[in-house]
Structures are given as C-alpha cells and as structure tokens.
Amino acid sequence: MPPPHSSPPTAWRQWFQNHGSRLLLFARQQTRTPEDAEDVLQDAMVRLWKSGMIDFKAEGGNEPCLAAAFTQIRRSAIDLARKNIRRANRENRAMELDGVTDAVWFSDTVEQDERSQLIEAAIQNLPDYYKEVIILKIWGDLTFEQIAETLDIPMNTAASRYRYALEKLRRTLTPAKLAS
DSSP: OSSSSSSHHHHHHHHHHHHHHHHHHHHHHHSHHHHHHHHHHHHHHHHHTTTTTBBSSSTTTBBOOHHHHHHHHHHHHHHHHHHHHHHHHHHHHHHHHOOOEEESSSOOOOHHHHHHHHHHHHTTSSSSSHHHIIIIIISSSOOOOHHHHHHTOOHHHHHHHHHHHHHHHHHHOHHHHHOO
C-alpha cells in the first residue's frame, strides 16, 4: 500500500539533514546497539511518513513536528524492546525443550532460577511508571536525565520513581522470601 502522501525526496532529505543527527542520538539512547538505533530511527520515520502528518508537496508543505518524531522514535524503541524480549523468551523456552539449560542472566541452579522468577514477578507487579524507570535505569543503563527525557518527566521525578521502586522491591523481596 503506498503512503498517503508522496513527498519530494529533496524536502525529506533537507528535513532529515537538519534533524537527523539529534534524532539518531535520541534513538541511540533508547536502544542497546547502534544498529538497533538506526533500525528504530528508520522505522519511526516510515511510521511518521505513513501517518499522513506530513505533506511536503503542498504549498508551504507541512513538515513533521520534531516532537512527534521523538515520540515515534520512543514508540519504535519500545516495540523493538518488546519484540526482543518475546524472541529471547521463545529462544529460552526452545532451549529448555532441547535440554539446554544455559540461562542468560542467572546460573542454572534451581535455587537461583526460583530467585530470578521471584525478582521478575516482583518487577512485573510494580506500577508501570515504576517499572519503566527500573528497566531504563538497570537494563537500559540510562542516566536519570536520559530517563526523564525519554519519559517526558522531570529528572527529579525519574530519580524518585526509581528510589520508590527499589523500596517497593526491597519490601517485596525480603531475604526470607528469597532464601526459601
């Protein structure tokens, strides 16, 4: 299906030349590898173009809002992360079915497997606004400033959500529960 609007390549090229480097930088903050960042950026630009929000061929054409581009990059990065998690889960299940017991984050002892399941369940039970900060900080390895920018919240809010999330996890994951 063709996109809703055709745009002159020069208009896109000019817009992307003006904003591409900062969009790629943002995509790199949202992903784990430079290759993923490029894929996320490309996916976001295609989605933005297909959304019909852009019409470069009209007189005084409508160029994409930079904030909309950043939002689309964030959404594409989230989609990629979810896709990667689903793929990793499928691969882990397939390895278990094949008798391969190499776990990615934890060793294969039963006790540690149970512990990892408790931790994962505790994180899943956190409210979404705590969960996303924990994931961005620990697994995304982002600074509070980057988290604040990603989630469009103040930096102090990102830091306090992280602190509150850790406190909730501490209360949920008492040493007695992890040891049993």
